[in-house]
Amino acid sequence: MKNQQDYLNDLRQIRSIMERSSRFLSLSGYSGIFAGIIALAGGIFAFWYLHDSGFLTVNEIYLSSGILADKIVRFLFYDGLIVLILALVSSLFFSWLKAKRLGLHLWDHTTKRVLVNLAIPIMAGGIFTVMVMINNQLYLIAPVTLLFYGMALLNAGNYTLSEVRYLGMAEIATGIFATIFLRYGLYFWIFGFGILHIAYGLIMHFRYDVNREG
Numbered sequence: 001m002k003n004q005q006d007y008l009n010d011l012r013q014i015r016s017i018m019e020r021s022s023r024f025l026s027l028s029g030y031s032g033i034f035a036g037i038i039a040l041a042g043g044i045f046a047f048w049y050l051h052d053s054g055f056l057t058v059n060e061i062y063l064s065s066g067i068l069a070d071k072i073v074r075f076l077f078y079d080g081l082i083v084l085i086l087a088l089v090s091s092l093f094f095s096w097l098k099a100k101r102l103g104l105h106l107w108d109h110t111t112k113r114v115l116v117n118l119a120i121p122i123m124a125g126g127i128f129t130v131m132v133m134i135n136n137q138l139y140l141i142a143p144v145t146l147l148f149y150g151m152a153l154l155n156a157g158n159y160t161l162s163e164v165r166y167l168g169m170a171e172i173a174t175g176i177f178a179t180i181f182l183r184y185g186l187y188f189w190i191f192g193f194g195i196l197h198i199a200y201g202l203i204m205h206f207r208y209d210v211n212r213e214g
Contacts (some may be wrong), residue, residue, distance in 0.1 A: 027161055029205025030092035031144045035087040036055075036197030042083035043190035049075060050186070073133055076141070076204045083193070098209070121152035142185030146175030146192045 050072065125148025132140045153168030171192050178188035 006129060028098040029201045029209045031091040032197045032201025032204055033091040035097040036194050038086045039083055039197060040190060040194035044078050046076060046079050047186055048136050077133060109160055112145055114156045117155035118152045121155060124148060139182045139185055142189040143179040144174050146171050146178055151173055162205055170196050
C-alpha cells in the first residue's frame with residue numbers, strides 16, 4: 001500500500017511529464033554563451049571597421065553620404081546577418097546535444113510553438129530593420145533589433161524556461177535605453193546581444209546543465 005511519500009513521488013513524476021510535454025527544455029547554457037561571444041565578436045569588428053573608416057558613431061554615417069557610407073551600410077548588414085546565422089547554428093547545435101543527453105526529441109510540437117512565437121517578431125523586426133537601412137536611418141538599428149528581439153523572447157518564453165522571458169525583458173530595457181541614447185547604439189547592441197547573452201548562458205549552465213551533468 002502506498003504511503004504519503006510514494007504519492008508525492010508520483011505527483012512529481014506527473015508534473016515532470018506534463019512539463020516535458022508543454023515546455024521546450026533542451027535549451028543549453030552553452031547556446032547563450034556562444035551566441036553572446038559571436039555577437040561580441042561581430043559588434044567589436046563593426047566598431048573597429050567604423051572607426052577605421054573615419055566614423056566615430058553610426059550616427060555620422062546617417063549624416064553623411066557617398067560610396068563610403070553605402071559600403072559601411074552593406075558591411076553592417078552582412079556583419080549582422082553572419083552573427084545571426086552563426087548564433088542560430090550554435091544554439092541549435094548545443095540544444096541538440098542537450099536533448100540527446102536528456103533523451104528528448106529536439107523537434108516536436110513544443111519546439112514548433114517556440115519557433116513560431118520567436119520567428120514572428122524577429123521577422124517583423126528584420127523587415128523593419130531593412131527598411132531603416134534602406135532609408136539610411138542607421139541610428140535606429142540598435143533600438144529596433146533589441147526591442148523586437150526582446151519581444152520575440154517574451155513570446156517564446158511562454159513555452160520554455162522562465163529565464164528566457166527575463167532575458168527578453170532585459171533586451172527590451174536595453175532597447176529603450178538605446179532609443180534614449182541614440183548616439184551610443186552600437187554600445188547598447190554589443191551589451192544586449194553580447195554581454196546579456198553570456199550572462200544568461202552562464203546562469204542557465206550553472207542552474208540546469210551542471211546539475212544534470214553532475
